[in-house]
Amino acid sequence: xxxxxxxxxxxxxxxxxxxxxxxxxxxxxxxxERQLRKSQTLEAVEETGEIQRAEATKRGGQFHFxxxxxxxxxxxxxxxxxxxxxxxxxxxxxxxxxxxxxxETTFQEMxxxxxxxxxxxxxxxxxxxSLKFQNLSGQTLREELPPQRPTKLSRQxxxxxxxxxxxxxxxxxxxxxxxxxAPLNLxxxxxxxxxxxxxxxxxxxxxxYGPGTDPLYLCIPLYxxxxxxxxxxxxxxxxxPASFSFQELAxxxxxxxxxRYYFTAGTLPQLLERYTELTGRPPLPPRWAFGYHQSRWGYxxxxxxxxxxxxxxxxxxxxxAMHLDIDVLDNFRAFTIDPDRFPHISELAEELVTKGIRLIxxxxxxxRASRKNRLFEEGRAxxxxxxxxxxxxxxxxxxxxxxxxxxxxxxxxxxxxSRQYEYLLDLGITGFWHDMNEPGVFVLWGDPSLPPHSxxxxxxxxxxxxxxAHNFYGLLQAEAGYEALSEYQPERRPxxxxxxxxAGLQRYAWTWTGDIETSWEGLRQTIPTxxxxxxxxxxxxxxxxxxFKGNPSAELYLRWFQISCFMAFCxxxxxxxxxxxxxWSFGEPTLSIVRQFLQLRYRLMPYFYTLxxxxxxxxxxxxxxxxxxxxxxxxxxxxDDAFLLGxxxxxxxxxxxxxxxxxxxxxxxxxxxxxxxxxxxxxKQVNLKAPLEQIPLLVKAGSILPMEEDNQLILHxxxxxxxxxxGQVYSDAGDGYGKSRLDSFYLTQNQDCxxxxxxxxGDYAFPYAGIKLHLHGFEPQQVWVDSNEVVNQGQCLSVEQxxxxxxxGVFTNYEHRS
Numbered sequence: 001x002x003x004x005x006x007x008x009x010x011x012x013x014x015x016x017x018x019x020x021x022x023x024x025x026x027x028x029x030x031x032x033e034r035q036l037r038k039s040q041t042l043e044a045v046e047e048t049g050e051i052q053r054a055e056a057t058k059r060g061g062q063f064h065f066x067x068x069x070x071x072x073x074x075x076x077x078x079x080x081x082x083x084x085x086x087x088x089x090x091x092x093x094x095x096x097x098x099x100x101x102x103x104e105t106t107f108q109e110m111x112x113x114x115x116x117x118x119x120x121x122x123x124x125x126x127x128x129x130s131l132k133f134q135n136l137s138g139q140t141l142r143e144e145l146p147p148q149r150p151t152k153l154s155r156q157x158x159x160x161x162x163x164x165x166x167x168x169x170x171x172x173x174x175x176x177x178x179x180x181x182a183p184l185n186l187x188x189x190x191x192x193x194x195x196x197x198x199x200x201x202x203x204x205x206x207x208x209y210g211p212g213t214d215p216l217y218l219c220i221p222l223y224x225x226x227x228x229x230x231x232x233x234x235x236x237x238x239x240x241p242a243s244f245s246f247q248e249l250a251x252x253x254x255x256x257x258x259x260r261y262y263f264t265a266g267t268l269p270q271l272l273e274r275y276t277e278l279t280g281r282p283p284l285p286p287r288w289a290f291g292y293h294q295s296r297w298g299y300x301x302x303x304x305x306x307x308x309x310x311x312x313x314x315x316x317x318x319x320x321a322m323h324l325d326i327d328v329l330d331n332f333r334a335f336t337i338d339p340d341r342f343p344h345i346s347e348l349a350e351e352l353v354t355k356g357i358r359l360i361x362x363x364x365x366x367x368r369a370s371r372k373n374r375l376f377e378e379g380r381a382x383x384x385x386x387x388x389x390x391x392x393x394x395x396x397x398x399x400x401x402x403x404x405x406x407x408x409x410x411x412x413x414x415x416x417x418s419r420q421y422e423y424l425l426d427l428g429i430t431g432f433w434h435d436m437n438e439p440g441v442f443v444l445w446g447d448p449s450l451p452p453h454s455x456x457x458x459x460x461x462x463x464x465x466x467x468x469a470h471n472f473y474g475l476l477q478a479e480a481g482y483e484a485l486s487e488y489q490p491e492r493r494p495x496x497x498x499x500x501x502x503a504g505l506q507r508y509a510w511t512w513t514g515d516i517e518t519s520w521e522g523l524r525q526t527i528p529t530x531x532x533x534x535x536x537x538x539x540x541x542x543x544x545x546x547x548f549k550g551n552p553s554a555e556l557y558l559r560w561f562q563i564s565c566f567m568a569f570c571x572x573x574x575x576x577x578x579x580x581x582x583x584w585s586f587g588e589p590t591l592s593i594v595r596q597f598l599q600l601r602y603r604l605m606p607y608f609y610t611l612x613x614x615x616x617x618x619x620x621x622x623x624x625x626x627x628x629x630x631x632x633x634x635x636x637x638x639x640d641d642a643f644l645l646g647x648x649x650x651x652x653x654x655x656x657x658x659x660x661x662x663x664x665x666x667x668x669x670x671x672x673x674x675x676x677x678x679x680x681x682x683x684k685q686v687n688l689k690a691p692l693e694q695i696p697l698l699v700k701a702g703s704i705l706p707m708e709e710d711n712q713l714i715l716h717x718x719x720x721x722x723x724x725x726x727g728q729v730y731s732d733a734g735d736g737y738g739k740s741r742l743d744s745f746y747l748t749q750n751q752d753c754x755x756x757x758x759x760x761x762g763d764y765a766f767p768y769a770g771i772k773l774h775l776h777g778f779e780p781q782q783v784w785v786d787s788n789e790v791v792n793q794g795q796c797l798s799v800e801q802x803x804x805x806x807x808x809g810v811f812t813n814y815e816h817r818s
Contacts, residue, residue, distance in 0.1 A: 021397025022442040029396075029446065032388065032454035048129035048146045054114050056107035061116050065129055068149070075100040077120040079264045079274050082131070084147050087160060087258030090237045091409070091460055093472050094503035096280030121265060133263055139229045141265050143167040145249070162238075162259040166250045172227040173637045174246045175625075178220030178536045179513065181213045184528035184625060184640035186223065187246040195247035200240075202471050202500045204440030204448050207575070208549045210517040211525045217438060217500045217514050219471060220536045221252070224271060226627070226637060233271040235278070236261040239471045239502065241452070256467060268628050269620055276537050276619025280507035284616045285540065286493045287734035288358060289431075289510075290608040291320025292598055293571035295360075296581065300327040301341040302348055308582065309357065315584045317595050318602050322352065323360045323433060323573065332399035333368050334375065335420045337361075337427065349428025358430035360495070365437050365477055366403030369395050375420070376404060384413035386466070387456045394455045396441035405439055405450065408476030409469050410458035417477070418484035425488055431495030432481060434509070437474040438500045474500025478508035491736050497569070503537065506619075510540035510569055518550025518578075523560050524655040528640035530567060534621025541623075542569030549575040554586040555692070559654050561594050562695045565601045566643075566651045568608075568622045593693045606706040606713065606729050611646045613730035613742075622646060629700070630667035633683065639665060642696075648703035649674075652688065652696035661689050662696065670701035672718050672813075677776050679813035699776075703727065704745050704756075712798075713768040717747060717756065718776045719811070724748045731767050739764035754778060754807045766801075773797045773805060780809035 049066025060072035060080070069085040092098070106117045114125045124132040129146035148163040168174075174186045177198050182188070186198065199215040209216065221236035223244070236242070240256040264274040276282070294312070299305045305322060312319045328345075330336035337345050349359045367376050367385075379385055385393035385404040393404040406413045421432070440448050455466035478498045485494035498509035505511065513529050516522045526543040533541045545564045546552040552560065561583075564570050574581045583594040601608075611622045624644040627636040642652040642664055650671060652664045666682040673680065673688070674697040680686050688696040699705060702720035704727025706713060713729065725747045732740035741762030748755045756773065760766075775795045783792050784806045785799060797805065 017401055018397060018442055021402055022444050025396050025441065026443045026446045029443075029451045029454075032451050035389075036453045047148060051127050051129075054109065054125070058105075059103060060105055060123075061107050061114065061125075063114070063125055063129075068129075068147070070125070070129065072116050072123055072125070074103050074105050074116075074118050074121075075262075075278070076274070077103055077118040078266055078270070079262060079278065080118070080121060080123060080133075081260065081262050082123075084162070084259040087162070087260075088256060088464070088468070089258055090239065090260060091462070092237065093239075093475060094237060094279050096504060096507060097277055121263075133232065133265065135230060135265055141230055141232045142225065142234075142263070147259055150253075160256065162252075162254045162257075164236075164252045164254075164259060164261075168225070168246060168248060168250050169227045171634065172225055174223050174225055174250065175532055175535045176220070176223035176233075177244060178222070178533065178538070179216045179218040179511070179529060180532055181209055181211050181216060181516075181525055181529060182532075183638070184531055185638045186532070188638065195245035195251075198244045200242035200244065200471065201447075202438040202474060202502075204436065204438050205515055206448065208515050208517050210519065211521055218474070218502075218505070218511055218533070218538070220503050220538075222275070222503065222536050223250070224268075224535055225250070226268075226631070228634075230265060231268060231271060231631065232263065232265040233275055234261055234263055235275060235503065237503075239469070240467055241470075268631060269618065272535070272537065272619045272621070276506065279504045279537060281617070281619050282506040282539050282615050284493065284612055285510070286495055287605070287609050288320045288356070289495055290568070290605060290612070291570075291602065292318060293321040293323060293360070293569070294319055294582065295323030295325065295571055295573035296576075297325040297574065298327065298576040298578075299324060302344060305348070309352065309355070311582055311584055313355075315591060315595070317583050318598050319357060321358045321360050321431070321571075323362075323571070325362055325576075326364070326399055326435075327576075328361055329400075331368075332364075332401075333373065334364055334366065334400070335423060337424075346427045349430075353428070353430075358495075359428065360431045360433055360497075361424060361429050363432050363434050363481070364399060365405055365434070365439055365473075366396075366398035366400060366441075367406065368400040369393065369402045369404045379404065379406065379413075379416065382412060382416055384410055384416050386450060386469075388451075389454055389456065394450050396450060398436060398441055403441075406477075407457050407469075408473060408480060409460060409464075411460065413458070414476060414480040414483070417480045418487070421481060421484040422488050425485070431497070432485075433497040433499075434474065434477055434481065435499050437477050437498060438470070439473050471502050474498050475502040475505050475508075478505060482508040493735055493737075501538075506537050506539060511538055512541060512569055512571065512573075513543040515548040515575075516543055518547030518552050518556070520556060520655055520657055522547045523556065523563075523653070524641060526560075527563070527643055527653055527655075530623055531621075531625050531640065531643060534623050535625070537619060539615045539619070539621040539623075540568040542567040542571060544571070544573040546572065546574065546581055548573065549578065551579045552581075553657075554590045555657065557581070557586055558590050558593055558692065559695070562597055563651060563653045565597045566623075566645045566649065566697075568612075570601065589692065596693070603707045603709055603714075606708050606731075607646065607648070609734075610706065610728055610730045614646075614728075626650070626665075626667055629669075630682070633665075633667065635665045635685075636667060648700050648705050650696075650698040650700070652690075652698075654690045654695050660691055661687060663687050664696060666698075670720060671698040672701060672776055673697075674699050677813075679777060701777075702747070704747060708768070711769045712772050713770075714772045714774055715745060715756075716774045716776060717754070717778075719747065719749055719754055719778055721749065721811075731762075732764050741766070752808055752810065754780075754809075756805045758802055758804070770798060770800045771802075773799065775807065777813040778807065778809055778811050780807040782808045 052064040063070040122134040131144040238257040242254040457469040496509040669682040702725035705716040741764040
């Protein structure tokens with residue numbers, strides 16, 4: 001009892017300190033902010049003014065108005081940078097490619113405008129500063145109004161803001177903006193007379209959020225417009241706080257910085273290719289990362305973690321990673337392991353690796369501000385913390401108490417931070433998840449972050465306040481962590497999951513959707529949130545299965561689990577005040593159904609891994625909206641309770657309690673029901689059964705879907721009438737940077753025959769003992785392998801190597817018979 005009483009008293013003391021910190025910190029914050037903004041502000045709106053002169057440049061043109069200047073600069077034929085001056089030039093943390101091949105442009109002066117053209121785009125500049133973007137066919141994709149500069153003046157500061165607006169067509173749909181608790185179409189609003197406002201300010205939702213909460217942890221000032229004339233993408237290279245709204249006008253209002261943005265047009269895949277060429281392609285992750293991850297805030301000692309791992313073994317459920325939350329930390333201090341609760345962490349990590357399980361641990365950026373804390377003293381000596389106007393470190397309360405925060409806009413701070421990972425890597429930790437890195441702090445009121453005007457950052461030596469640096473914070477912490485893992489373990493690919501970030505985060509980290517509420521509404525919200533992250537260049541994301549805080553019913557947990565098995569990041573995580581949440585904690589039949597879905601996910605590993613390789617080449621997200629496959633169908637533009645996994649699979653969520661069927665509008669083409677091979681005609685709405693053990697899962701006709709089982713590569717072939725189709729399988733060692741291979745399979749149909757051709761490239765040995773070719777919708781009567789007739793094995797043919805396989809037989813589905 002003495003030990004329990006002592007623990008209880010310590011807990012009460014910790015909670016009291018947090019309460020006092022969250023009380024006194026916002027008082028100090030508000031006082032500091034008032035010192036910088038004492039005087040009454042005056043607002044004035046400054047127009048562009050009349051055009052003074054215009055001149056051609058090598059890649060575009062420059063325009064001088066009475067009050068501001070405009071530069072149009074083509075990076076490529078379909079990507080143009082627009083920059084209105086003056087303003088604080090952004091530090092290009094989000095930009096990856098800065099050298100672009102020469103591009104020829106044509107500059108013409110007209111009667112009331114100027115045109116600047118590339119081989120693919122035309123920008124029309126009006127005498128008032130309005131802009132039009134047209135494609136080669138002369139179709140106008142976007143019309144922008146002249147920008148405005150509402151200016152706030154005080155004795156201490158002059159905050160130059162930008163107001164940028166563009167006309168929207170009545171039926172135009174808008175997507176992107178990073179992580180949003182909103183419908184897929186961001187223009188959707190419950191009130192037709194009031195536009196929904198989206199704020200650009202990475203924000204800790206405070207333990208729980210639901211649909212409509214704004215902002216969230218990962219904001220990206222990017223959006224895609226889709227209308228009958230085509231689609232386009234806008235990316236604002238401005239990290240200052242901003243507000244976006246979409247009604248008759250698309251409105252972006254920035255509280256500072258320059259108005260620099262990028263425009264590109266094309267198909268949806270082309271938009272993501274160009275954007276990720278600009279901001280960076282996601283590197284290929286380790287293959288194990290696509291397995292199942294189990295996490296809980298509450299694995300508070302080694303025995304609890306071992307018990308969870310034993311449960312997976314006992315119930316024959318695959319798992320690839322176990323995550324440790326703040327329970328593992330010594331008094332919540334960064335880069336520590338509690339020696340009492342986790343005394344054998346190194347042996348535990350080694351033991352888990354032998355079972356194919358990686359150990360992931362949490363890293364928070366706050367450094368406990370104590371002279372007894374080596375990390376704090378070291379950081380202070382190297383002058384790497386964010387500062388207040390008096391030059392002292394900015395201090396705010398987080399889990400470890402009052403903390404200082406590394407200034408990741410300082411190269412020295414990033415280097416210093418990256419060195420800290422070595423200790424944990426030596427203990428056998430495989431990957432890291434970065435939490436509280438908006439950065440988030442504890443407050444009883446107001447914004448839960450550092451003081452925006454009175455916190456000073458290096459910004460690569462130029463200097464600037466927290467308004468400019470805040471949204472960069474998680475991105476730059478991820479960069480520092482990625483560099484640490486790359487340099488210290490160059491034979492492994494880094495694995496980092498970051499709660500916060502900005503444009504370019506895909507170069508360093510995955511993400512998850514944070515503290516979504518445990519409810520059917522939370523489940524429904526997960527899909528559009530993940531889809532808009534993918535359309536914002538972040539291909540690897542997922543949610544806390546079952547929601548973060550709360551206790552889901554067995555049905556809610558199962559339905560959430562079923563869709564998560566087809567998302568890039570598949571992880572269960574929950575708060576410490578919830579019931580244990582493991583597949584077996586819900587009993588039967590939940591346990592058996594979860595096992596079946598996880599086994600299917602692991603069989604699909606070649607497909608997931610190939611999609612990841614494609615993402616590293618193109619920037620395409622793994623999880624895609626239905627209109628990715630059929631942009632011309634407006635019925636698909638707002639569907640946010642279903643998604644595509646790659647081009648082959650369509651996943652429809654069951655997100656209504658008690659539902660055992662649902663309707664879904666299909667993209668064009670034909671689609672096979674994964675469960676029974678029934679063929680469905682696309683371009684129309686269909687009703688699909690969904691008993692508890694299934695969700696609607698369709699395969700696009702023409703797909704070659706790779707799966708694996710018992711060291712065999714199984715190609716599931718879904719023919720489509722009169723179409724030639726291709727499937728690819730990427731393989732390597734699953735980690736590191738060694739040899740690789742790409743196996744391409746080409747399927748052709750000729751009346752009653754199917755032919756499959758195999759082309760191989762790469763120097764990595766074929767990793768499977770053999771191949772099984774599983775036909776769907778076709779009954780073979782004769783089979784030839786490399787022109788030699790073989791015994792007909794029915795719809796599943798086992799082979800080792802071949803160049804061509806030909807089947808003659810009968811198509812069993814209506815599409816082919818007709």
